[in-house]
Amino acid sequence: MTAELVRGQNHPLSQARLEIRVSAGTPVVAAATLGDEQGRIHGVEWVAHPGTPTLPGLEVSKQAAADHRLAVDLEAMPEAVHRVSVLLALPNGSGGPLHFGAVAAPFVAVTGLDGTEVASYTVTGLEAESALVALELYRRQGAWKVRAVGQGYAGGLAELLTDQGLPEAHQLAGSMNEAVARGQARSVPAPPPRTPDADRSRQAAAPALGPDQSGSAPHGAAAPQGAPDAVPPQPMTPYGPQEPHGSGTTGGPGPSVPQHPYQGGGAADPSAVTQNAPTAGGPIDYSHPRRQNTAPPPPPPTAPPAPPGQPAQPVAGDATGWSMDERLYNQVWGMFEDLARTTAAYRSAVDFADSRMEKELDQVLSDPRSRIGGQGDAAREVARAKHAQLVEQAKAALDRDLAQLTAEAGVVEPALPAAYARWDNPVWHGYRVPMEIPMALRLGDLHLPEATGLRIPMLVRLPLQRGLWIDSGRAGSLDGSFADSHELRRLAMDTAVALAGRLLAVYPAGEFTVHAIDPAGSGAQALAPLVQTGVLAAPPAVGAAGVADVLARLTQRVDLVQMAVRGGAADSLPPGLDTSEQLLVVNDFPHGFDDRAVTQLRYLADEGPAVGVHLMMVADREEAAGYGPLLDPLWRSLLRLTPVPDDHLADPWVGHAWTYEPSLVPSGSQVLQQVLTQVAAARRSWNR
Numbered sequence: 032m033t034a035e036l037v038r039g040q041n042h043p044l045s046q047a048r049l050e051i052r053v054s055a056g057t058p059v060v061a062a063a064t065l066g067d068e069q070g071r072i073h074g075v076e077w078v079a080h081p082g083t084p085t086l087p088g089l090e091v092s093k094q095a096a097a098d099h100r101l102a103v104d105l106e107a108m109p110e111a112v113h114r115v116s117v118l119l120a121l122p123n124g125s126g127g128p129l130h131f132g133a134v135a136a137p138f139v140a141v142t143g144l145d146g147t148e149v150a151s152y153t154v155t156g157l158e159a160e161s162a163l164v165a166l167e168l169y170r171r172q173g174a175w176k177v178r179a180v181g182q183g184y185a186g187g188l189a190e191l192l193t194d195q196g197l198p199e200a201h202q203l204a205g206s207m208n209e210a211v212a213r214g215q216a217r218s219v220p221a222p223p224p225r226t227p228d229a230d231r232s233r234q235a236a237a238p239a240l241g242p243d244q245s246g247s248a249p250h251g252a253a254a255p256q257g258a259p260d261a262v263p264p265q266p267m268t269p270y271g272p273q274e275p276h277g278s279g280t281t282g283g284p285g286p287s288v289p290q291h292p293y294q295g296g297g298a299a300d301p302s303a304v305t306q307n308a309p310t311a312g313g314p315i316d317y318s319h320p321r322r323q324n325t326a327p328p329p330p331p332p333t334a335p336p337a338p339p340g341q342p343a344q345p346v347a348g349d350a351t352g353w354s355m356d357e358r359l360y361n362q363v364w365g366m367f368e369d370l371a372r373t374t375a376a377y378r379s380a381v382d383f384a385d386s387r388m389e390k391e392l393d394q395v396l397s398d399p400r401s402r403i404g405g406q407g408d409a410a411r412e413v414a415r416a417k418h419a420q421l422v423e424q425a426k427a428a429l430d431r432d433l434a435q436l437t438a439e440a441g442v443v444e445p446a447l448p449a450a451y452a453r454w455d456n457p458v459w460h461g462y463r464v465p466m467e468i469p470m471a472l473r474l475g476d477l478h479l480p481e482a483t484g485l486r487i488p489m490l491v492r493l494p495l496q497r498g499l500w501i502d503s504g505r506a507g508s509l510d511g512s513f514a515d516s517h518e519l520r521r522l523a524m525d526t527a528v529a530l531a532g533r534l535l536a537v538y539p540a541g542e543f544t545v546h547a548i549d550p551a552g553s554g555a556q557a558l559a560p561l562v563q564t565g566v567l568a569a570p571p572a573v574g575a576a577g578v579a580d581v582l583a584r585l586t587q588r589v590d591l592v593q594m595a596v597r598g599g600a601a602d603s604l605p606p607g608l609d610t611s612e613q614l615l616v617v618n619d620f621p622h623g624f625d626d627r628a629v630t631q632l633r634y635l636a637d638e639g640p641a642v643g644v645h646l647m648m649v650a651d652r653e654e655a656a657g658y659g660p661l662l663d664p665l666w667r668s669l670l671r672l673t674p675v676p677d678d679h680l681a682d683p684w685v686g687h688a689w690t691y692e693p694s695l696v697p698s699g700s701q702v703l704q705q706v707l708t709q710v711a712a713a714r715r716s717w718n719r
Contacts, residue, residue, distance in 0.1 A: 034150040036166075036179035042150045044168065044175040047106040048353075049149070050142045051117055053099040053165070056135030057128055059119045060188075060211055061091050061099040064195060066114035072197045077112075080203075082210035089115065090351055095122045095211045098368065100361065102351050103168065105175050113170045116180070116195070119154075120162035120188045123208045131157035131183065139165045141177050144353070152179040160184055162191045345439035347446035356448055360470050360490060363443065363451065366436055367477070367487045373432035374481050375685040380425035388418040433482050440485060447473075450537040451488055454529065454696045454703070462536065462706050464713040468493055469537050474530065474672065477680065477689045489691065491670075493537070494612055495645045498636055500669040501527050504651030520651075522674035524557030526693045527616055527649045529703065533694070534614060535566055536706045540713035544609055546585070547571040547616045548578055550623025554649070558618075564707035566714070568609075571618075578623050582631040585615060585644055589635065592642040612643045620650035629662070636668045 034042040053061055062080040064072050072078065079091045088107030092099045103115065119137055121128060128134050131154075140151040152166055160183025167178050184190040188207060192200035350365055352358035391414040395407055445456070450469040452458050453476075472493055476486040503523035504516075531545050547558055549571040561567050572581045588608065595604050604610065615635065624632070636646050648669060655662055671679065678690040696703045 033148040036150055036152040036177075038156075038179050038181045041176045041178040044105070044141070044149065044177055046143050046149070047104060047175075048144050049103045049105070049168075050144065051099075051101040051103060051166075052140045052142060053101070053117075053119065053137065054139075055097050055119065055137040058095040058097050058122065059099075059137070060095050060122050060207060061101060062118040062120070062188075062207065063089055063091055063101060064116045064118065064192075064197075065089070065108075065112045066116065066195070067111055068113045070114050070195070072192075072195050073111075075197070075199050075203050078192075078197070078203060080207045080210065082206055088112075092351065093210070093349075097372075100351050102353070105168070105170075115168040117165045117167065118162065118188070118191060119165050120191070120207075122211045123187070130159045130161050130185070131163065132159060137163075137165065141166075141168075150177050152181070154181045156181070157183050161187045164191065345435070345442050347443045356450075356470055359443065359447060359451060362439075363447075363488050363490055366439060366443070369432065370436055370479065370482065370485065370487060371682060371685050371687055373429055373436075374479050374687065377425050377429040377481065380428075381422055384418045384421035384425070387421075388414045391417070429481065433485060436482075437485055440487075444488075447488070450493075450533070451490060453488075453694060454700065459702050459706060462709060464540055464709055465537060466539055468539065468542070472533060472537060473694055474499075475694045476692045478692070479687060479689060486692070494640075494643065496640055498640070498646030498648065498669045499527075499530065500648045500650065500652075500666065500671045501530075502652055502671055502673050503649055504653050519674065520553070520649075521557065522695075523649050524554045524618060525695060526672065526674040527618070527647055528557050528560060529694060529696050531561065531614060531616055531647065532566075532696075532703050532707055535710050538612065540710075540717040542611045543614070544568045544611045545614045545616065546581055547618070548581055548623075549573060549618045550575070550578055551619055554618040558616075560703050560707055564704060565711045566707050575623050575625065575628075578628055581615065582628055582635070585613060585635060585639070586631050588613070589638050589642055589644050593638065596642070610643075612645070613639075614645050614647060616647045616649070618649045620648055621655055633662075633665050636665050 034040075036042060053059070060081060062078060063086075064079075065077040065086065066072055076083075077086075079086045079089050081091070081093045081095070084091050084093050087109055088104040090102040092101070101117065108115070117139065121131065131137065136157065137154045138151065139154065141149045143149060154163060154165055157163065163183040164180045166180050168175055169178060170176075184194065188204035189201045192203055197203065348355050348358040348362065350358045350361035352361050392411060395410040395414070444452075447456065447458065448469065449456075449458050449462055450471065451473050453473070470492065471490040472495075474489045474491055477489050478484075478486050501523045503520045535543055535545060545561065545566060546568050547554075547561065549555065549558060550573060552571075552573055554571070555562075558567075558571055562570065572578055591604060591608065592610075617632070620632075621629065632646070635644055639645060646669065648665075652666065655666070672693060673679065673691060674693055674695075676690050676692045678688045680689045680691050681687065682689065
């Protein structure tokens with residue numbers, strides 16, 4: 032269980048590799064100091080900060096941001112180090128708040144690499160402080176513990192570092208602020224506060240988890256720049272896209288971070304990015320099973336220093352992590368966060384400008400003496416000019432941030448590994464069957480109407496924690512009126528096959544198995560790449576008898592594995608039982624399904640993910656509704672995707688409706704067949 036600490040309380044740490052996640056209501060600088068047994072800092076080389084982000088066993092962010100992930104490896108700490116203090120400070124000259132009393136209380140969490148939260152601490156009671164020691168990790172008699180500190184300093188970083196006994200405190204504080212000011216990494220302000228009346232078309236969604244499936248942390252929101260009547264920031268929940276209100280689904284938190292502030296993922300989840308649905312099964316271990324090295328993570332790549340006044344040049348992999356895949360994963364979700372924030376700031380600024388202009392016009396109209404004549408016209412022109420100025424300022428800030436994100440996407444997209452890349456990425460032409468399971472899988476792309484040309488990869492963690500529902504009905508199109516229902520069904524199956532092929536391609540040989548149910552044979556053409564290359568466990572099941580046979584075998588597998596795990600006898604499974612991850616692709620549901628088959632499907636959706644059995648449904652939601660409320664839990668437990676662009680995914684972090692585009696194989700391309708041919712060959716070699 033997570034230990035929720037109060038000031039002065041400590042908690043033991045049972046893991047050596049940790050992440051320290053910080054969420055604040057405004058961009059902050061995160062740093063860390065190393066101390067000896069008496070807590071003394073021996074010099075500037077014992078301080079990790081944006082200018083020097085990496086020390087043995089420790090890495091901090093190079094940017095000022097509202098959310099941070101610090102990597103810590105206690106086993107890699109020098110023997111002389113007995114204390115690691117985590118520092119937070121408000122950047123000087125950023126135009127933001129001057130003290131922590133004006134923002135939401137910072138939240139700090141210590142987690143394992145799998146996102147499991149060990150201890151958390153909300154730093155309350157701050158007023159005039161602009162820097163603080165949030166918590167410390169300390170070594171006592173060979174064991175490490177975490178203590179909640181919460182000591183603030185009104186004199187900022189210089190006073191804090193002086194109090195820790197560092198002679199060069201003022202010089203180091205100045206260099207840290209200079210490093211942030213030079214823009215060594217992008218820093219996007221937190222989203223502004225939103226009110227129910229600000230924009231009735233964007234409803235706030237319920238909290239959901241994002242791509243990391245880990246514990247959540249509160250977020251703060253900053254007021255729009257240039258808004259004189261701005262209110263103090265309010266805490267927000269982490270993002271993790273879900274179905275917006277009125278979408279036809281209901282339910283509780285979804286399983287995917289962004290408890291990433293993402294958390295732990297972070298959404299989003301880009302992530303992650305999910306609808307609201309209950310979590311199925313128990314906790315999932317997302318650690319790399321074959322990762323054996325204990326060395327601290329290498330520093331991320333850095334770009335040459337940018338000219339003064341110019342933004343830093345983007346670099347692929349410029350994020351914290353223990354591998355390049357993890358760095359790229361975190362960077363993608365950082366881009367998702369940044370796009371969400373900057374768009375929220377723009378929308379809020381426009382909302383503020385609209386409401387202020389309406390207020391000023393109402394004041395003019397409420398006075399009979401100024402309704403007509405030159406005085407009234409002049410007042411109206413002044414109000415409109417103020418409105419135009421505010422909108423223009425907001426648009427300039429949006430365009431600046433979008434240009435930086437677009438440049439970053441331009442270097443990140445070509446560098447993505449196959450699991451994160453689009454099917455048209457050249458990385459697939461050099462594909463080889465992997466030896467390890469990647470952190471995540473790309474399900475498609477996400478974008479917002481303010482930046483339709485900027486696509487953020489939608490990544491979900493592996494193994495999958497929930498199944499997928501690919502909507503083949505008319506409701507699946509962006510305007511709900513896709514003309515050709517047969518074409519839509521074909522696209523839905525193409526999407527399912529492309530995703531199944533991705534899953535097969537990113538798992539090592541023999542560690543992923545795909546089954547298919549096609550009761551009427553209507554999906555034969557779409558399933559051809561899977562059938563012809565021989566990657567399916569068996570030919571697609573047809574007819575009621577075929578449906579019953581596949582469901583019975585998978586249901587039995589879930590029962591057997593559950594009993595073995597619960598009984599602590601995982602090594603006593605029957606000989607020949609396929610222990611690999613299983614995916615069942617179901618086409619044309621509910622055709623060919625009786626009540627027993629529907630019940631088995633629900634059972635697989637609820638219990639399967641915890642023991643490695645996943646569903647991919649291809650069905651028309653309206654047709655499936657013929658079963659009535661019986662299928663509502665099934666619908667809610669699956670992540671809904673569409674074969675055509677649709678804006679059904681919403682993040683509860685700032686309430687955006689994100690347009691999802693599926694990851695389809697380019698027309699005429701043979702890349703899927705080429706990849707699956709290698710997968711089939713590797714499987715045959717593995718089975719020998």
